[in-house]
Amino acid sequence: MTQPLDMNQRIRKNAEALSNALEHHMLASFAPDARKELRLFSAGEAAELLGISASFLRKLHFDGRIADVHTSPGGRRHYSAEDLIAIRQTLEAGAKTPGAYLKGRRAEDKVQVLSFLNFKGGSGKTTSSIHTAQRLALKGYRVLAVDIDPQASLTSLFGYRPEYDFLDSGTIYDAIRYVDPVPLSQVIQKTYFSGIDLAPAGLMLQEFEHETPQALLNNIQPPFFARMAAVLQEVEDDYDVILFDCPPQLGYLTMSALCASTGVIITVVPNMLDVASMSQFLQMSADLLDVVHNAGAKMEFDFLRFLINRYETNDAPQQQVVAFLRQLFGKEVMTAHMLKSTAISDAGLTQQTVYEVERSQFHRNTYDRAVDSLNQVNDEIETLLQTAWGR
Template sequence: ADVKKYVPHRRRGEKLQVVAVVNFKGGSGKTTTAAHLAQHLALTGHRVLAIDLDPQASLSALHGIQPELDKNPSIYEAIRYDDERKPITDVILPTNFPGLELIPASLELQEYEYDTPLAMQDKNSVAGKTFWNRIEKVLQEVDDRYDVVVIDCPPQLGYLTLTALSAASSVLITVHPQMLDLMSMSQFLLMLGDILKTIRQAGGEVDLDWFRYLITRYEPTDVPQAQMVGFMQSMLASQMLKTPMLKSTAISDAGLTKQTLYEVEKSGMNRATYDRAMESMEAVNAEIRELIHGAWGRAK
């Protein structure tokens, strides 16, 4: 058999896929989605880099890294504007998953939000004028090491998120199907439209292979939620992932011990609950994996 078929590594001419996972309201399952996606891709044979861009560092915590205890470097070290900048290879850590590496978050990431406007005002700073391409640039240094990069963005549309979106080849927006979340999502999209225009005018480019909404923490028995999902599907059909991620105690219970469904001990869980959650998670991740392979031009 042709072994190459079964190894999903990028082939010549296939570009690095950078998936930005975004949401502006807490509790949407953004980090859970990013963590499980990164682990799923690693488990299915891809070389993955997960980047925690959220100063709250939940993605780092899920991989056993506590920013307040472990003095970890973050991607801030690689994109800062001063002479202390380090190569990105200095901030990448291994995880327990073969094929998955991580750049953790630290509170220092917040500094980027303050440094960037100063760098933009500095007449001598070329970097400030093109702040949005800083993550894209540092990823080029490790382009040959990975197939997919998954970025867990902070829950606000600041400079970090913009820099991630400019590096992204695809965007996944997690949405909890409730009115307030939908309203915050539509505000976000309006703001995003304006900001992308600004970046384009300044000579930057945001070029996405795909853009999808993922319904998260979905309870099919909750009638208002089901109606909300129906409404979204009628409005945004082509941009919605077909599979929603079900709300599950299996995920929240695993999270309590800083674990994902791929790590947790099944024996300590209700079997049916675990199986349902896993089936839902795998269906979501398989759909995203197909989008990534589709962007490389591979047939299903």
């Protein structure tokens, strides 16, 4: 007769089986080296990202102002992210107005630090944050993505395996921990996506939640709410925008990110259960922010916006909830909303985003609707960043 497994043995066995299966999936998806590579972009996509017409892009090639790029046997040009950066620099050098093509921060601008958060899991924080990071990078911004969720979904989407790559060290925890912290530059990873660096997460991040109460008792400085801002100062000159993907809880990690932020995006799924949960989240946030403010934290946001996520245009109850939120919060609800799309969810099956997958892999209309929705959201966020810089 088979002996029953102890609960801890059963859980460990399941964890090992799942980990092996995920490793196999990664190897199958990104062979031969199990690392991701960014696809090439069509001439139409390149022109849209550069903010020029397709005909002007062709003329740049014809006049020899920009280098040749990969050309298919049919004569179609395809552009890498590195190509886009080089073209953008060429265009900027000849522009009459500074910043016409390189729209990142200038010497007098402060780095923009943006937190994506909500108290409820499944509200699209990670999906929103990675698509925003990628869209901004493709438009020429220097982006640092900081994953502060111990579940490390954002880290996984960048092609890492947190349970292997960062099991004991190498995460943002190493930079903010209370004992022997390391410089943030030592944990930042280059990614396959040109223009984006990553400060990864892993299960070790949970130790920050456990260690902070004792650190408060021992008055270890800087306190938890100032540690993230302190470590960002070391690297902020290297970036235009820093994005936090926050955990679905209002713990010390989230509070530390909020205290380092200049802008906040609260993701909202438009149904009454999620809105009720958000109400509790906002009340708890206000109470806790009062506490850290009284303890000396500085919290000055350039903007706070609610992003409607997983929106279904034909869902009448969702439309009512959105109307309710717009009536309640006015302009703080973003004009653009992120559609619920099979293109977004299907891309996630191979740990990719909509910006990474080829249009040919999906029904054309489904893909185009998803991309259009994401572009509108992220371009509205870009406008908020530009406005914060006084432009």
